[in-house]
Amino acid sequence: MRPPLQRYRNILDFALSSLLRRKGRNLALISVYTLVVFVIASLVFFVQALKREAHELLAQAPDMVVQRMVAGRHDPVPLAQVEAIRNIRGVDEVQARLWGYYYDPVFGGNLTVLATEDAALAPDAIWIGQGVARSMRVKEGDLIPLRGYDGQSNLFSIQKVLPESSELVSSDLVLMAPKDVRALFHFPEGLATDLAIQAGNPRELPTIAAKIVELYPDSRPILKTEILRTYEAVFDWRGGLMVVVLGSAVLSFIIFAWDKATGLSAEERKEIGVLKSLGWESSDVLLLKFWEGTVISVTAFLTGVLLAYAHVFFFSASLFEHALKGWSVLFPRFRLIPALDGYQLTVLFFLTVLPYTAATLVPSWRAATVDPDAAMRS
Amino acid sequence: MIQHPGILALLVASGIVSLLLAAAGWQGFRILLGWDLHSGSEVQLDLERRTYLVSTLVANALLIQILSLFLFIFTAEGLHNQFVGAMCAAGSLAVNAYGYPTLLMKVATCLLAGVWLVLHRADTQGYDYPLIRPKYLLLLVLVPLVLTETWLQLSYLTGLKADVMTSCCGSLFGQGRQGFAAELAGLPPRLMQPVFGGTFAALLGAGFLLLRFRRGAGLFSALSLAFLLVAVASLISFFCLYIYELPTHHCPFCLLQREYGFVGYPLYATLLGGAIAGLGIGALTFFRDRESLTAVLPTLQARLAWTTLILAALFTFIVGVWMALSPLRL
Numbered sequence: 001m002r003p004p005l006q007r008y009r010n011i012l013d014f015a016l017s018s019l020l021r022r023k024g025r026n027l028a029l030i031s032v033y034t035l036v037v038f039v040i041a042s043l044v045f046f047v048q049a050l051k052r053e054a055h056e057l058l059a060q061a062p063d064m065v066v067q068r069m070v071a072g073r074h075d076p077v078p079l080a081q082v083e084a085i086r087n088i089r090g091v092d093e094v095q096a097r098l099w100g101y102y103y104d105p106v107f108g109g110n111l112t113v114l115a116t117e118d119a120a121l122a123p124d125a126i127w128i129g130q131g132v133a134r135s136m137r138v139k140e141g142d143l144i145p146l147r148g149y150d151g152q153s154n155l156f157s158i159q160k161v162l163p164e165s166s167e168l169v170s171s172d173l174v175l176m177a178p179k180d181v182r183a184l185f186h187f188p189e190g191l192a193t194d195l196a197i198q199a200g201n202p203r204e205l206p207t208i209a210a211k212i213v214e215l216y217p218d219s220r221p222i223l224k225t226e227i228l229r230t231y232e233a234v235f236d237w238r239g240g241l242m243v244v245v246l247g248s249a250v251l252s253f254i255i256f257a258w259d260k261a262t263g264l265s266a267e268e269r270k271e272i273g274v275l276k277s278l279g280w281e282s283s284d285v286l287l288l289k290f291w292e293g294t295v296i297s298v299t300a301f302l303t304g305v306l307l308a309y310a311h312v313f314f315f316s317a318s319l320f321e322h323a324l325k326g327w328s329v330l331f332p333r334f335r336l337i338p339a340l341d342g343y344q345l346t347v348l349f350f351l352t353v354l355p356y357t358a359a360t361l362v363p364s365w366r367a368a369t370v371d372p373d374a375a376m377r378s
Numbered sequence: 379m380i381q382h383p384g385i386l387a388l389l390v391a392s393g394i395v396s397l398l399l400a401a402a403g404w405q406g407f408r409i410l411l412g413w414d415l416h417s418g419s420e421v422q423l424d425l426e427r428r429t430y431l432v433s434t435l436v437a438n439a440l441l442i443q444i445l446s447l448f449l450f451i452f453t454a455e456g457l458h459n460q461f462v463g464a465m466c467a468a469g470s471l472a473v474n475a476y477g478y479p480t481l482l483m484k485v486a487t488c489l490l491a492g493v494w495l496v497l498h499r500a501d502t503q504g505y506d507y508p509l510i511r512p513k514y515l516l517l518l519v520l521v522p523l524v525l526t527e528t529w530l531q532l533s534y535l536t537g538l539k540a541d542v543m544t545s546c547c548g549s550l551f552g553q554g555r556q557g558f559a560a561e562l563a564g565l566p567p568r569l570m571q572p573v574f575g576g577t578f579a580a581l582l583g584a585g586f587l588l589l590r591f592r593r594g595a596g597l598f599s600a601l602s603l604a605f606l607l608v609a610v611a612s613l614i615s616f617f618c619l620y621i622y623e624l625p626t627h628h629c630p631f632c633l634l635q636r637e638y639g640f641v642g643y644p645l646y647a648t649l650l651g652g653a654i655a656g657l658g659i660g661a662l663t664f665f666r667d668r669e670s671l672t673a674v675l676p677t678l679q680a681r682l683a684w685t686t687l688i689l690a691a692l693f694t695f696i697v698g699v700w701m702a703l704s705p706l707r708l
Contacts, residue, residue, distance in 0.1 A: 043383075044383050047383070225459070225462075228459065229459060232459060232460055233380065233460060236380060236382040236383070237380070237381045239381070239382075239383050240380075240381025240382055240383055240386060243381075243383050243386050244381070244386070282427070282430050283430065283502075286430060286434060343384070343452050343456065346387075346448075346449055346452070347383050347387045347449070350387035350388070350390060350391050350445070350446070350449065351383070351386065351387050354390065354391060354394055354442060355390065355394065357438060358394045358397070358398060361398070361431075361434055361435060361438060362401075364434075365431040365434055368430065369430060
């Protein structure tokens with residue numbers, strides 16, 4: 001091996017053995033370090049995974065939704081608008097959607113009731129999502145009563161429970177025929193909840209939106225990209241907020257690390273003194289300290305990241321789920337899709353390893369430049 | 379400001395770099411004032427010890443600075459969908475007036491800090507600290523630059539508000555527009571191809587001259603800086619067209635994306651590394667007459683020249699392979 005490489009190897013060897021000699025102290029440091037990495041990594045991974053989930057979810061969403069506003073509130077849209085909007089150049093498809101929320105007093109949750117024209121749906125039957133089935137403890141073939149606008153119970157038979165794979169979107173969903181929706185909510189004929197619009201070229205969407213507003217000044221077009229942007233902003237904000245809160249934890253860890261690095265034991269001072277009198281230079285001791293720091297950082301970083309990975313993707317981030325995901329009676333159960341990229345790891349590295357390294361620079365320099373005779377005499 | 383973990387990481391990094399370099403600058407200032415090699419006083423011994431501290435601080439700061447340059451671009455990239463009209467980092471950086479200046483300052487400070495480390499390396503090889511004064515004067519130049527960069531970045535990041543209409547990379551680097559970035563795109567490939575080839579050849583020639591006859595270090599250094607500028611201009615003018623397989627897409631940032639095999643990282647790393655080594659040679663030339671350095675300087679310069687040449691060749695090789703394999707023909 002070339003001499004410079006050999007030198008690095010020897011110093012690394014020495015660093016490892018000197019870390020092992022002070023096992024207890026270094027283990028304490030590594031476990032606190034790992035904990036800090038673990039908490040922040042869980043957060044970063046979880047936020048990223050939720051963002052991905054939102055992206056995949058919204059990939060199926062319509063390019064634009066048009067709502068009607070009355071006195072600043074969301075109001076049903078007249079079906080006459082469908083044709084007029086379809087005639088705007090660039091619009092591929094306009095679909096009038098009929099849906100609403102149904103509050104179930106028995107288990108205290110909100111269901112999303114959506115009308116579907118699907119021919120496979122039997123008359124007086126409904127399809128329900130997994131979350132609904134779970135909360136109401138019902139299965140295919142059962143009958144469930146839904147209280148109509150007039151207080152009368154309407155009985156529906158469950159024809160199908162929607163597959164688990166779609167749970168994130170369909171957990172609280174109840175699909176029924178349009179006439180049943182209108183009867184349940186006393187929803188007037190000739191009106192729809194909102195309009196879903198698909199455009200051939202997404203770049204034309206802003207123009208189409210402008211034309212719709214021109215045509216119907218009381219309408220509110222919402223673009224899919226706007227929804228995505230809002231989701232991103234909300235998740236980033238929640239994640240960032242938690243990082244700021246955890247900043248105090250990082251800070252106390254830094255103080256801990258600084259303290260550990262500054263408080264050289266008499267034995268350590270003597271050791272450095274011996275090394276220097278044996279011919280080690282200050283730069284060699286600095287290199288030794290650098291390797292020690294690297295070993296500690298790499299161990300803690302990798303352990304923390306692995307633990308966080310398991311926490312987020314195998315245990316669905318049970319520690320901060322509620323703070324980040326939001327909360328609801330009918331919350332979908334879903335396993336996040338494991339995703340890890342270099343960017344998140346870099347961000348994590350910046351938030352944890354850099355402060356540690358910076359905090360230990362001055363103490364290692366102090367240790368490296370002690371006078372050999374003074375060190376040994378003390 | 380957007381509370382994005384990446385943004386927080388950048389703020390932490392620039393805070394740390396400023397702190398490290400400010401500390402290093404202060405120590406450097408003390409060393410400059412009190413340095414007297416012939417004295418054996420306690421003060422002088424203490425100052426000599428402090429040179430280790432300064433070099434450790436600057437080396438770490440440089441490393442963080444280089445990493446944060448890439449993190450900065452990548453964060454800008456990741457934020458683009460929060461701004462209407464921005465399609466990649468090019469759009470995010472144009473959201474306010476501080477984006478591009480921050481990027482340029484980051485590159486400049488990386489280059490300068492690299493040159494500082496080259497000087498430091500030479501300094502440690504001489505027995506009598508031959509470069510102590512120029513080294514610490516350069517450090518005193520570097521510190522305000524880094525502080526300015528930190529301020530620019532803070533202004534940029536705190537000024538980010540989601541939803542501001544921005545130009546996307548398609549229009550910013552599109553043809554027929556005014557502005558600095560657009561001019562780069564406007565440089566016709568027919569002009570830039572020979573210019574790039576010429577600069578590369580000239581760099582090789584100067585390298586030969588330097589390595590064989592130990593002459594023209596200043597020329598080589600100037601050419602290595604020219605190569606950096608010409609290579610970036612060529613990248614925007616025509617190399618990236620082959621990489622994107624689109625005759626109109628001139629964005630220098632999309633290269634860093636997964637779709638293009640992260641090819642931007644090796645490309646920018648080779649350019650940055652080559653320029654640092656090349657500029658280091660030029661900086662060392664000023665001190666070739668120092669007695670204690672006459673023996674070691676030529677070896678160090680030769681090593682740096684090889685680094686520059688290999689990195690430049692690697693850059694050319696990577697873009698060459700991409701051009702050859704691309705289905706696009708201009």
